[in-house]
Amino acid sequence: MRLEAVGRRYGARGPWVLRGVDLDVPGGQVLRVEGANGSGKSTVLRILAGIDRPTTGRVSGRPRTAYVPERFPPALPFDAHGYLVHLGRVHGLGGRTAARRAERWLECFGIAGYARTPLAQLSKGTCQKVAVAQALVAEPELLVLDEAWTGLDEDARAVLDDAVRARSAAGGTVVFVDHDPRRLAADTTAAHRVQDARLVPVPPDAAGGPRVVIEATGGGVPPAGLAYEPAAPGTLQVTVPAAESDAVLRRLLAAAPPWHIRSVRPAQPPTEPA
Numbered sequence: 001m002r003l004e005a006v007g008r009r010y011g012a013r014g015p016w017v018l019r020g021v022d023l024d025v026p027g028g029q030v031l032r033v034e035g036a037n038g039s040g041k042s043t044v045l046r047i048l049a050g051i052d053r054p055t056t057g058r059v060s061g062r063p064r065t066a067y068v069p070e071r072f073p074p075a076l077p078f079d080a081h082g083y084l085v086h087l088g089r090v091h092g093l094g095g096r097t098a099a100r101r102a103e104r105w106l107e108c109f110g111i112a113g114y115a116r117t118p119l120a121q122l123s124k125g126t127c128q129k130v131a132v133a134q135a136l137v138a139e140p141e142l143l144v145l146d147e148a149w150t151g152l153d154e155d156a157r158a159v160l161d162d163a164v165r166a167r168s169a170a171g172g173t174v175v176f177v178d179h180d181p182r183r184l185a186a187d188t189t190a191a192h193r194v195q196d197a198r199l200v201p202v203p204p205d206a207a208g209g210p211r212v213v214i215e216a217t218g219g220g221v222p223p224a225g226l227a228y229e230p231a232a233p234g235t236l237q238v239t240v241p242a243a244e245s246d247a248v249l250r251r252l253l254a255a256a257p258p259w260h261i262r263s264v265r266p267a268q269p270p271t272e273p274a
């Protein structure tokens with residue numbers, strides 16, 4: 001799939017949210033899209049998913065696509081099972097296959113007991129599981145996830161992580177936005193940042209993936225061998241490959257006295273020379 005010179009503005013006089021965006025999205029890729037609040041991440045995802053059209057430029061080669069929006073509209077006149085079957089059929093599945101997959105995903109997310117509950121009566125968390133399941137039922141070639149992990153419990157997040165790996169292993173493409181810089185860190189094959197209406201590749205580090213900055217306070221001696229940067233007194237700042245961040249966090253929390261983790265955020269890519 002390819003975006004060529006894609007631009008998007010909302011309204012004829014609105015500011016350009018995206019401008020001159022070129023992007024190749026090959027099969028098998030797990031692509032992270034990042035950027036500041038309101039920078040245009042959801043706009044990129046909606047254009048990739050075909051939910052929104054660019055104002056200028058061209059999108060070609062979109063494969064069979066499923067999309068989990070940032071906000072799921074729960075006021076739909078379906079129960080959970082009926083909705084998943086309906087979406088499966090929209091994606092071209094036969095009724096029996098759609099029903100079988102709907103049941104499997106309801107089971108995987110631990111919500112089989114809510115199969116016949118109207119969507120409008122589901123809790124937010126259960127509704128989010130249905131929102132994710134509707135995209136997985138389709139077994140799409142392109143899976144677009146806009147903060148799909150938000151609102152899921154830990155087990156459901158792991159189910160979604162596994163589903164992403166399965167899609168990618170089957171040759172499919174996954175494009176995602178998530179506020180947690182560690183999300184799918186070991187599985188991400190490329191990252192792009194929306195910045196000043198452009199889509200800028202985030203260069204992989206030596207370990208081949210995005211990096212995160214961990215800031216911690218209050219501990220005693222930093223763990224042996226941990227490379228840290230000078231920060232405010234009593235504060236420690238460490239920049240590590242995102243894939244290693246869980247291990248570093250564990251070491252900081254296990255230190256005596258333990259460090260208090262103040263923030264974990266994506267490291268800024270180096271500014272491109274003008």
Ligand SMILES: Nc1ncnc2c1ncn2[C@@H]1O[C@H](COP(=O)(O)OP(=O)(O)OP(=O)(O)O)[C@@H](O)[C@H]1O
Pocket residue numbers: 010017035036037038039040041042043044
């Ligand atoms: N339907 C719309 N009509 C008008 N403006 C819009 C619309 N959708 C998005 N925008 C504007 O476009 C810009 C980018 O929005 P977008 O939701 O794509 O950013 P984002 O990076 O996903 O934001 P967030 O981090 O808050 O989810 C924002 O200024 C937003 O207000």
